[in-house]
Amino acid sequence: MELRHLRYFLAVAEQRSFTRAAEKVGIGQPPLSMQIKALEEEVGGALFLRSSQGVELSEVGRVLLPHAQRAVDQAEQALRAARQAASGETGLLRMGFTSSAVFHPLVSHALQQFRERHRKLEISLSEGITEQLLADIAASQLDAAFVRIVTTPSAALGVVELPAEKLKVALPRSHPLARRKSLRLQDLASENFIMVPRGKGSALYDSIFSACQAAGFDPQVIQLAPQLTSAINLVASGLGISIVPEAIEQVQLAQVRYVEIVEPAPRAQLSLAYHRQSIAASRFAAHLQRSLRRAG
Incomplete structure (x- = not known):
């Protein structure tokens, strides 16, 4: 029959x-x-x-x-x-992100709009470090992730790069340099740095180190923080300073001030990496690209 x-x-x-x-x-x-x-x-x-x-x-x-x-x-x-x-209208989108990615305005805006337009699609979120997130995508345990690394697209992995963010200096508000409107990297040569360990974010770590070395010094790292938000809390306690992506400025603490770095300021790259065979991830990647074009 x-x-x-x-x-x-x-x-x-x-x-x-x-x-x-x-x-x-x-x-x-x-x-x-x-x-x-x-x-x-x-x-x-x-x-x-x-x-x-x-x-x-x-x-x-x-x-x-x-x-x-x-x-x-x-x-x-x-x-x-x-x-x-x-068509990617239903199903599950498994999305990963680094700890600082959620503070990027384009990330939160794109996710919110995508949720509103695809209400039947379930989105699960998980936090991790870039290297692990990329490994999870390769193993089909994640569909996509916002990561701080420039990855070359491949047959299996697609990449959408967001505009590079400026880095800023986070200082204790009582610090003499916190009164400045802007700082040169050279001004930080004798400062104590608080940084996220390289294994937790190698791209950002390497970018900061390279910029400081180009300015003529190696950062004096006296404290490691498990993530960028933790680094800001340590700055607030007066342990040292930190260099963070501009989006982290959303973490507002009374004891912390964020100061611009004089150009050429180092940049932090945030990208969406996604599995091309995931229909939902490919649909989100296309949505993100349209959002970036509108943001222009």
Whole structure:
């Protein structure tokens, strides 16, 4: 028994006419009659009682009718669900992010808009370091992640780069340099640095070290913090200073002041890495690219 046989049967039962049913399903009457006959042979009994006034369901047909209707309805529901999944409208998007990515205004805005436009799509969020997030995407344990590294796109991995962020100096508000409107990196040569360990964010760590070395000194790292927000809390306690992405300035503490770095200021790169075979991730990547074009 094929699904089309049930659809033809339902059409004849509704129209009570082979002619009108054939018009409804878009085939000729002779082929429709042959399909119904084939269904009757498979069932083992007549489905319709024919008369000069049309056709009516037989006892066998009345028994088949509700089952046929449920089968057709379920098939249509399955098709709609599959089409929504194929278009990325439903399913699950497993999204990872580094600790500082959530503070980037474009990230939060893009995620919020995407949620509003894809309410049937479930989005799960998990935090991690860049290296682990990329490994999870490669292992198909994540669909996409915001990471602080410039990764070369490949057949399996797609990348959408966000505009590079300026880095700023976070200082205790009581620090003499906190009164300045801007600072040169050279001004920080004798300062005690608080940084996130390289293993927690190698791209940002290397960017800061390289910029300081280009300015003629190696940062004196006296304290490591598990993440950037923790570094800001340590700055507030007066342990030292830190260089952080501009977005971290959203972490406002009374004891901390953020100061611009004189150009050429170092930059921090944030990118969306995503698995190209993930429909939901590819759809989000396209959404993010449109958001970036509008932000211009």
